[in-house]
Amino acid sequence: MKFLKGTRLYSSLTGTCPVCQKTYMYEEHNAYKLSKTLLLKERCDHCFLKFNMEPSFFFGAMYVSYSLGVALAVATFIIVFFFLGIKDKLYILLSITGVLIVLMPIIQRLSRNIWLNIFIGYDRRKANNTREENLMENPPMMTKK
Ligand SMILES: [Zn+2]
Secondary structure (H helix, E strand, O other), rough: OOHHOOHHHHHHHHHHHOOOOOOOOOOOOOOOOHHHHEEOOOEOOOOOEOOOOOOOHHHHHHHHHHHHHHHHHHHHHHHHHHHOOOOOOOHHHHHHHHHHHOOOHHHHHHHHHHHHHHHOOOOOOHHHHOOHHHHHHHHOOOOOO
């Protein structure tokens, strides 16, 4: 995947910060820990990008999620119907439902990554800066914790 580094596709697929691509956006690496699937870090540790830019920012990821779900359902149908030769509508419906349920955490994360990468792109300068240079340049506002 190294050859994609510096592209939005790399950040979308790996779940790394869209600006520097050096840190992981989520608190938990494993998407299947369901209580933490969508738990984002507050900011990037390297470039200090605020991931949840504004309240409800990730509602828009539902559009991406919907299109990913439809694409996956069509792909499942093609595999089940044409490659596995299963013609029973009930089994086709069950396999599409099963695939969508099993892959739900991955679809959720992928759609958030894609949604964020639509708005924010890679910044080579910030990626090559040290953490301290980024901190001097763009100090995060102090927040009460
Ligand atoms: Zn970053």
